[in-house]
Amino acid sequence: MLGINDFYESSPYLLGTQRMGIETNSHMCGTAVAGVDAAESVLDPLCRSHDVGNLWLVDASFFPSSAALNPALTIGANALRIAPSIAAAAVP
Numbered sequence: 001m002l003g004i005n006d007f008y009e010s011s012p013y014l015l016g017t018q019r020m021g022i023e024t025n026s027h028m029c030g031t032a033v034a035g036v037d038a039a040e041s042v043l044d045p046l047c048r049s050h051d052v053g054n055l056w057l058v059d060a061s062f063f064p065s066s067a068a069l070n071p072a073l074t075i076g077a078n079a080l081r082i083a084p085s086i087a088a089a090a091v092p
């Protein structure tokens with residue numbers, strides 16, 4: 001039975017993205033990493049700043065690292081995930 005590592009190793013597309021290397025500037029991610037530990041991340045898991053209570057960053061910066069695949073749909077999906085918590089925190 002094939003596992004996920006077999007897929008990664010056999011995919012020409014993923015091999016192509018790996019060849020892009022660090023010199024590519026198309027998929028910049030992770031400049032304000034989200035995480036549970038304020039000592040190791042900028043944002044909490046709902047993309048709210050650990051340090052500035054009224055600040056959310058809902059762009060590519062929340063990723064813990066740059067993925068091998070195109071990130072735009074995940075960025076949009078995450079924005080939809082986070083929007084209700086921003087609305088809930090808004091003062092009427």
Ligand SMILES: Cc1cc2nc3c(=O)[nH]c(=O)nc-3n(C[C@H](O)[C@H](O)[C@H](O)COP(=O)(O)OP(=O)(O)OC[C@H]3O[C@@H](n4cnc5c(N)ncnc54)[C@H](O)[C@@H]3O)c2cc1C
Pocket residue numbers: 025026027028058059060061070071072073075
């Ligand atoms: C050439 C290229 C091709 C790509 N192709 C794909 C692809 O096929 N599929 C895919 O999934 N991803 C692709 N990406 C990556 C994708 O475009 C980015 O990951 C995504 O757009 C990042 O979203 P973002 O909201 O973090 O930043 P951005 O989309 O860059 O949005 C930032 C916004 O902030 C605005 N802004 C900046 N400074 C200020 C300021 N001071 N005041 C007000 N506004 C400001 C900018 O004008 C911009 O509208 C590509 C990227 C590049 C460069």
